Amino acid sequence: MDLKQLQYFVACAQSGSFSDAAKILYSTQSSVSKVIKTLENTLGIQLFDRLPRGIRLTVQGQKVYHYVCKITNEIDTLENMAAHGMTKWIRISLNPSSWFADQFVDFYNETYEKKYHFQITAAGVRSVMERVRDYMDDIGFVYILSQQKENFLHELARNKIQFVALYETDVILYPGRQTEFYDSEKERVDLEELEGLRFIQNYQDEFFDIGAAREDAFQWQNLDISVLTNSDHIMEKMLRNSKVSNVGGSYLSENKTGTTPGIPLNMGDSKVIFGYMLRRGEETDESIQELLAFLMSRLPKN
Template identity: 30%
Template sequence: MDIKQLEFFVIACERGSLSQAAACMYTSQPNVSKTIRSLEHELGRPLLERSGKGVSPTVYGETVLEYAKMILKATATISSLAVPDMKNSIRISTYPSNMIARLLVDFYKEWGHIYSIEHHEGTAEDITEQVHQGISEIGILYVAQHQVQTFQHILSHKSLEFVPLKTKKICLYVGPCHPLYHEQSVDFSELQELKFVRGVRDFFSMDHHLETVSMGVIDTKNLNHAAYSNSDHLTINLLLYTDVCSLGLDFMYEPYSQYDLKALPINGCEPFLQIGYVKDPARILSRQAEWILDRFHQML
């Protein structure tokens, strides 16, 4: 028996659905089902009643559910006690962003004689989990507007809070070798003909919602992805030296601009991505975290 099994079981009971539990835990429904089945096998009795309408705990499951919640609460308490001393460092998790990297360089220039920097990049799941575990004090990320309420609900299980700062559009990033480099904008319909580099995709990634914001003009499954990578270095080099492009958050802070890349607006695309930060509302932010967030907000 492990914590992940108990988490999956508790969320499935609370949501009444394996698919909704999967969304909450950033995983697939088969994985949730398999994990709970393994717990049932270990305990020797069924925990869930499964039907076409969803799932609910069995009588035995109700008893296990009560103790599982107690265990998870105790685990969260122990985790909070393990939060490292934040006085002499800034610990931050973010989505991959050259703009944020440059912001941390400025932080070092101003505060490097006092504070060290610990920076982690990842998906929404990685970022929230690192804040939850106390690895990072704050996490900067983005989610679609219509997902904010769901995202806040997911975070409530980890006793975290998402603070939105700005709503941004997506755009098309191209380099000097791209045929659209000298254009002023691009239509949704043109994206089907282009070659893309795509990062790691999760439930909250921007291309997950591209079909919705394009009103069905494009099918993201048919986009030509020439490369997949979570490396910002590879992405930038592909953009600079090939005809590959990428979809990205329309966020270019001019003083930090250092590459010959162009952000093309997508015609008809309204702002729909909420960019903000995740924190533990029970803890007062450190001076260094306040500095980062204040500068980041100004950049937006």
């Protein structure tokens, strides 16, 4: 077993195709397939199911993938150290957030002399969890609905991840400027009133639907989501210039400030929770602690 085999394995797992992995690796499909077959023979494990269109990790392959990600990421860290000395990298994944973007710029400027280097990835809740679990990132920031918190925490426990809530905010409807709700001066909106509206959302996250057994539970499938994006710039432009609306949190949706007034959704005691994920039982680096302290200083008191 060698590093090349592990790198090929990760590329295949992430792309879901030998041919796509070959493009990433500047190799050929037959060469990639041969390397993976050799690795499977060495381990005595079938790593992938070969499907009519692409490949899929087997159950055993998923377990191997978790370990291999940790190994390859540590090697990347060593290579960075060799190239840049003792450069400190902080790897972050998060749900798209204009509020976080603003705070990050200030944090970067405040810590400029420390020469931190950052890798930041925007993704959905489940992807953020998996990236932290697989040692691809050091910390992950997410938004979840309070009514889904119990199921969300159960999923994290299975993956040996801990979650710390930082802030709770109301669930808010942000109507686009061309919708009938814009400038309606309504104080609250019921879920039934959302029928007929089209929505733009950052991500159609699984955790908004997990365990949604309550009658008042918010479920993505009940909304007509016409645009999914990880771009706050697209979000702002669409709300300003089209007939779409957005559902989000109040305080942490600054990209909508000046775009459209928010109207609280009548969802009982449901809240949007903002918090972070870490691998359970592992010591937190001082740089991560510094980032967390900075973010908490910027949040208002609940």
